Amino acid sequence: MKISDFSIRSGLSIDTLRYYERIGLLPRTARDGGGRRSYGPDDLAWARFLGKLQAMDMPIRERLAYSRLRSEGDATLGARRAMLEAHRAALVARQDELHGLIAALDGKITHYRERETQSGDSQ
Numbered sequence: 001m002k003i004s005d006f007s008i009r010s011g012l013s014i015d016t017l018r019y020y021e022r023i024g025l026l027p028r029t030a031r032d033g034g035g036r037r038s039y040g041p042d043d044l045a046w047a048r049f050l051g052k053l054q055a056m057d058m059p060i061r062e063r064l065a066y067s068r069l070r071s072e073g074d075a076t077l078g079a080r081r082a083m084l085e086a087h088r089a090a091l092v093a094r095q096d097e098l099h100g101l102i103a104a105l106d107g108k109i110t111h112y113r114e115r116e117t118q119s120g121d122s123q
Helices: 003-010 014-023 041-055 060-071 074-121
Strands: none
Touching: 003 014, 003 041, 014 041, 041 060, 060 074
16 A cells, blocks of 8 residues: 555554654565555554554654564564563553542632632622
């Protein structure tokens, strides 16, 4: 598939795809007779996963490290799993922090609603 279709299907912009290829996150893809990139299903699966890692706020240096390990094959399965487990633990910690922050906001919102109701009662 051509880069425009690949972009739509992967959820990554054309500029991002070219950047990822330039820095090595995406492998150099095959080119057709006209020199245009031609992506396959494996490329799409990998690009979608990279998009998920980006959405999970995995730093680019970690995505690059993961990509290098991936390119080395099955001998790195344990290292890749460990990277994902560590990132998952960081996400869970962030999730817990966000729950506390949301609770603080909810408390303040409730406080303001109560004060607004009290102000309206006195008029």
